[in-house]
Amino acid sequence: MPLDNTESQTRKFKVIGTRPIRPDGIDKVTGRARFGADAVAPGMLIGRVLRSPHAHARIKSIDYSKAMKLAGVKAVVTKDDFPDKTDGDAALYDVLYNVMAREKALYEGHAVAAVAATSAAIAKQALKLIKVDYEVLPHVTDVDEAMKPNAPVLHSKIFTDGVEPKPKKASNVVRRYEFGHGDVDAGFKRADIVIERHFRTEATHQGYIEPHACLANVGPDGQGELWVCTQGHFMVRDTCARLLGMDITKLRVTASEIGGGFGGKTTVFIEPVALALSRKANRPVKVVMSREEVFKATGPTSSSSIDVKIGCTKDGRIVAGDATLRYQGGAFPGSPVEFGAMTAFAQYDLENVRAVGYDVVANRPKQAAYRAPGAPMANFAVESVIEEMAHKVGMEPIDFRIKNAAREGTHSSYGPVYGPIGLLATLQKAREHPHFRAPLGKNQGRGMACGFWFNFGGQSCVTLNVGVDGTVGLVTGSPDIGGSRASMCLMAAEELGIPYDKVRSVVADTGSLGYNDVTDGSRTTFATGMACILAARDAIKKLCARAAQIWGIPEDAVVWENGHARPAGANAGNFEPMSLKEIAAQAPSTGGPIAGHHEYSADGAGVSFATHICDSEVDPETGFTKILRYTVLQDAGKAIHPSYVEGQFQGGAVQGIGWALNEEYIYGKDGRLQNAGFLDYRIPVCSDLPMIDTVILEIPNPGHPYGVRGVGETSIVPPLAAVANSVSAAVGVRMTETPISPPKLLKALESLGGMKKAAE
């Protein structure tokens, strides 16, 4: 169905852009909301997972006979309970291997067996009775080390793709990617100034507060149910069914309320294990991860090693940009380096640009998506060099960025030509913002950065049921992580012309609705939201048809206005308009229930840009950095519920601040994670932060009837560089590695002091 692309600019909205209370609000503030670990079932067993203590080891044998003899133990599963049914699908095989280790354990925390017992205490005791005979192998956790020719090789089947000739020797380098256009070498020849720097970022975890949890119930007839906290229960259903050889529609998956995901709950970990245990025990089995398991065995993001080289003329025009990115994605292929390479220079209008990416495996947990996967690291590297270059050219960094910013018509660094985009708008608004002129004190600095994210559309299926009392039930299949049910209700209410509180939105289970993609890629308000709009339009057609039937006039002689069917054309004025409530009341006698539907794969997701400004103060005695002020300016296309748009801006910024300053996976020489808890893996706390100011810009996305762009991910892209640039401005040291932790910064300050002394 073609969309009216001019509508978003001319339409006067009634409820879109207001800030009503979310439909699940009361449940969330009273403790009634049911999350993953809150479910119980009659006769339920507790499942626990045995995990490898080694970073890399061959599993010679597993003996669980003693565990099975323990009273209360009802089932044990190992790799033998997960025969390979992946039928040549390499990515699915990796999921299978990650769910339960096969010939080798590939990282500390890799699942090797699991137990279901009548209590958690018995399950825990049973794990100790399982004897695993390991042959410990040499390991590698660092990305640069993993790429060396003599590094321990994780998989004998990886021969680097994307290079000519294809290597004959297996290595940890999965694939080489390249993006760009123009002639980079020729561009650098024209440059008056060239800056080249090396950067490193450490792996960070999504850090959702709710650990993974699920409750599986499978019978011997192959039918089953699964209750699970996930970003995509249809994905969970399809993946688990394929891994376990079940019929997809015989497994009904219900998404619980989800306690954060940020990309980390877009795959399966314990779900197939719980189902396998349940099938074997023929009892419901609940599995809940501990926080330590979340850190060690679910997906953090990649660590990275990046080289960036940028050249510009002395009047401040960038003539060439070149980057090489190396991301380790844990023990399996699929680090987000491709997205890193695509997004690295996406915010600039460049004649000559190249970004090369290497996907690398290492003995760490399989990475999972983390909010704009792959982009923050690349952005940190590029935006750090951009800031430095602006200073070298003698321009204000914001003016340098404006001069080189991507705009409508720019051939993007990753291929497409941009339509209407909001980068310049965010930069111009940033320059006018009072934050930009606020005075700074001693040891304080201001930095900025611009960031980009693609956003995604994808498959959505929505049903809109009109109740006989004129209220509307909206049925979607997109788990609501951050208030999206409120946005869905707003869009349906806007279309139907009824009040927000007459629409109730639920996230349906997989048996009740067609397939919906995972809530990821900032897609839900865009794609599922548009499906809500189109389902409402479908319902309106049917409501108009009922009115036509009641009035005895042709269907096309009825229009929908302000929540009412109204006769139009020759019949205009002949009948009193009928409200949705009046038509609904007559539904039983005019043809039965009235429902609208829409199912599709949405195209036209609009890219989103942001500019962030950060002020920080560094304590030169301790190397501690305090964020003093932070402003996010981002293009939302159209803010459906502005409070939750602001919330996405603020939450992403603060995750980025944590990445920049504190958060990191710390590995010992033994390849074991040394900080698998919230005490030592320190995410930002309330007292670390100032208020996070937000400015919502609305440059409509032509691909959505209201102009919506995804907003969830772009906000984590610029903070690493914005923070690093502010620290650099505060102390005169360019920090090229995250986290910019106090010991690291102190060391840099000391070497700077040493250099200053030597110069005196």
Add this chain to the structure above:
Amino acid sequence: MSAVTVNAKINGDPVEFVCEPDETLLDVLRNRLGMTGAKEGCSTGDCGACSVTIDGRLTCSCLVLGAEVEGLNIGTIEGMANGEKLHPLQKKFLEHAALQCGVCTPGFLVAAKSLLDHNPKPTETEVRFALAGNLCRCTGYDKIVRAVMDAAAEMRRA
């Protein structure tokens, strides 16, 4: 180890439960009493999602044993609203959109109420430090701090 019988009060109501000597108060609340408003985010006292009050004192229920609360009064999120009337903090959290996923929200509300019980007029800094034991990964805390300040102001007016 043999199970222990404990008599305590939860949100003012008498309750008797049996638990293992090594069982945390959080597990007792969630698994034995069906009160799942307190959440387990870490089980090490770092995230605050399991916050309750014990005789008015803010506590991580994952760090207390069920057997320790004999004779004490436990306050949980389930006791915060008065019938259909929400506590001002609950109301302000909704109005300010101070939650996204909402899993940390019960802990934040219990901790914020504990703060306001002791300090009806906190500064922003006081709010930030009082809530520093509660982790939220979604909001960046901005709207939470605003909601607590606003609720405090409303409670002072009442």
